[in-house]
């Protein structure tokens with residue numbers, strides 16, 4: 001047997017594994033690196049975060065990615081060059097983290113790498129009859145494995161699509177395994193560039209579980225902060241939004257997009273929630289000369305309303321729901337205030353109360369997916385195919401060869 005296969009076999013048979021989960025989301029703020037100790041698999045999975053860092057991306061990395069990020073037309077060579085280059089950048093950041101933590105690569109069992117989404121094109125968005133759902137994450141796993149010397153699991157979304165899903169959201173798989181709690185109706189709300197949630201039923205019934213993107217989280221806020229306030233990259237604590245007024249006509253126009261009336265579950269991205277989408281709405285509502293703080297206030301209300309309306313439309317009002325929030329958007333106090341005011345029957349928490357740092361949650365998710373791929377049992381795989389959550393393992397394995 002090849003020594004790497006033998007090593008993987010041993011890792012699969014361990015009771016607990018050290019897995020580095022990586023997430024670089026749509027906000028392009030940095031690489032989330034979560035060193036997790038994962039015990040068991042399937043419904044018995046337990047996760048402890050041993051270390052967590054967000055390694056900020058420097059301006060040149062952001063500029064390189066933005067050349068091809070969520071764009072309909074790009075230079076094909078840029079895409080080709082960035083696929084290994086991103087992996088090498090991520091590999092370098094992992095090596096730096098390991099040095100800082102004084103942990104040697106050979107004590108890590110696996111890396112679980114999401115990669116960088118450069119385009120998400122579910123059929124609902126591209127609408128081309130000959131083609132199905134599609135998504136592209138770059139940062140090739142072989143390059144990461146060779147750069148770090150650690151067996152790497154990557155490219156999780158393709159199997160989801162191959163099995164009938166849209167390739168997103170995937171958080172539901174980790175949410176079900178690590179956050180389900182008998183006797184408590186839970187919503188796991190993540191506010192990243194895009195906002196999404198998972199519903200976990202109090203009776204633990206997997207057939208009731210579902211997950212969906214709901215619309216923009218921080219993505220539009222970030223883009224227009226960068227445009228009008230170049231010294232900032234986001235609206236810290238929502239202060240700009242708080243100083244402005246919501247423009248009702250513009251908000252109505254933004255909400256008239258067909259995405260908001262499509263059935264759940266659905267996935268989306270900055271391909272739809274883009275500058276062009278906002279500029280069209282500004283034009284249609286005759287608000288091209290809106291002042292920046294009113295625009296930011298309106299975009300913040302759009303994010304809040306996307307979340308509020310989706311939760312209200314999926315659940316009866318009397319149902320006591322516990323909402324556990326994560327993602328960078330939870331630091332936007334004005335956004336969170338507006339959401340909480342309109343959902344008085346929900347009890348709001350942070351995932352911190354469940355032992356998972358909110359900024360680390362998505363990176364942990366990919367560590368859990370890698371754990372299921374390598375050590376999960378086929379008969380205890382989670383899924384709910386009726387709600388587009390296929391029962392599958394996800395990820396591709398790359399070996400460093402030494």
Ligand SMILES: Nc1ncnc2c1ncn2[C@@H]1O[C@H](COP(=O)(O)OP(=O)(O)OP(=O)(O)O)[C@@H](O)[C@H]1O
Nearest residue numbers: 025026027192193194218234236237327328331332
């Ligand atoms: N103090 C703060 N005030 C307001 N917003 C904040 C604050 N801190 C972080 N954010 C927001 O959180 C964003 C980063 O969020 P996060 O890392 O969850 O996004 P992501 O993982 O890239 O997104 P996605 O989950 O869509 O892929 C920042 O770009 C910013 O908009």
Ligand SMILES: CC(=O)N[C@H]1[C@@H]2OC[C@@H](O2)[C@@H](O)[C@@H]1O[C@H](C)C(=O)O
Nearest residue numbers: 117120168169170171192194213362
């Ligand atoms: C294609 C893609 O990268 N989608 C991301 C993005 O960021 C949030 C939302 O849009 C979600 O659908 C997804 O990520 C999380 C981790 C998910 O799949 O659950």
